[in-house]
Amino acid sequence: MDIKTYGVIGAGQMGNGIAQVASMSGLNVIMNDINTEFVERGMANITKILGKNVDKGKITADEKDAVLGRIKTSVALKDMEEADFVVEAATENEPIKMQIFKDLDEICKPDTILSTNTSSIPIGRIAAQTKRPEKVIGMHFMNPVPVMKLVEIIKGIATSEETFKTTWDLSLKFGKTPAEANDYPGFIANRILLPMINEAVFCLYHSVGTPEAIDTVMKLGMNHPMGPLALADLIGLDTCLAIMETLYNGFKDSKYRPCPLLRKYVEAGWLGRKTGRGFYNYR
Template sequence: MNNIQTVMVVGAGQMGSGIAQVAAQAGLHVYLHDQKEEFVQRGMATIRKNLARNVEKGKLDETEKDEIIARLHPSTNLEHARETGFVIEAVTENMKVKADIFSRLDAICPPHTILASNTSSLPITEIAAVTKRPEKVIGMHFMNPVPVMKLVEIIRGLQTSDEVYQLTEDLAKEMGKVPVSVNDFPGFVSNRVLMPMINEAITCVYEGVATPEAIDEVMKLGMNHPMGPIRLADFIGLDTCLAIMEVLYEGFGDSKYRPCPLLRKYVKAGWLGKKSGRGFYVYSE
């Protein structure tokens, strides 16, 4: 059993706030960190809303909710990482940004601290290379929405130690998740399989095979998917889908991973899906 009591989540967005919530629910003390106070407070507000909903549904009582919130510590100072045994980075899917955070964390954290990334497609080995502790760097890819989805892909870099892998797996289980071991290849398993399907669905729209609604209906009714691939792309964010397709295309050099021109066009237009109010579907608040 691991003896980690305090963790830091870097990035208080959709993924980061979800990870912080499940960690605090598991009894861990959590620093929820972001660059700006307003981002941290927005993340905290999301967690409070989720927990309040769980109280309404009878999954939690008021006392438990307050105890979970008391274990969350808002932070705009990365130096707080010094007090933790485990850090999970959940910032934007951009290698330059992640590398910068990992080299700063490496300088701040005590030698025993494990540094994990919630990257959905970037190479863990490359992220680990900017640190002086590559054996303590690992991928911990949660699924969205984090409080609901059971899966965590755990990705070893080239130098990740067995001990660090085991500790990360234990931590995922402690957070109520089901860890699955995956090797360090572009897109891992989840996005290597999912993104080309989404890209192909968008290509069907691009070529006029069918409307987004029809394609989603086919996949829901014919393949028993809970949500069609095009609506799912809107929920994930078309910019994120494009970024992952670029990683796959560049990583494998195989034309089957080439992003659909229509996907690029929508991203350039600022039609990013649900978060921008418009993607393949239109969303009003």
């Protein structure tokens, strides 16, 4: 397929990053969110990152302007009727995602591919909300999107080979390295990563060590670039909890049981960097 216009649902941390890399690849982009404040904040973040790239000599000021010029902002989902390919990057909330796909199925052209940036919800379940399950696929970017090279591509049971190849090629066009995963809860990345983060939270819960000690052990002992608790704060503790619950409900295995301390932090509104408080205080 010839993809010219790329739609992004969600202008948050993941959504604006995806919009940026799509525009930098030369595509026209429609970045949508539920209100003007969110899309303006997303555009401001893209502008800030591109400005830093200009200062570092990675791109020219003209290239920055061209990238920004290819991004159209939207607060009406109906604008996605122009898109050839859409990625949903809304909050990791299953009912919200399901409704978005039902709506997109009615709005978008019949040949438009509908993808999701979900990090854990089965693709087949999402595809079943549409009348085009063969054109639904997982396109899971890593955070921060402009920096991280990986895109995890997940086929549902009904996803066609044409949809898979188009998504794979699009990832390469974005300068990413795609990896194929089968459609199981958590796929590859979060089936491995989130239980590790959850176990780090259990270590804190059981007073095995402080957040600083736990993260230092993993950084210096295991050569991880970031400790698991600091990484959880970056991801968002609400997202971490949602993924653990998806794993636990999907496999019914106690090893995926979310740590009670993780749930307590989320209930208190301590969600990490985005709220100024998580396992660390960012205020």
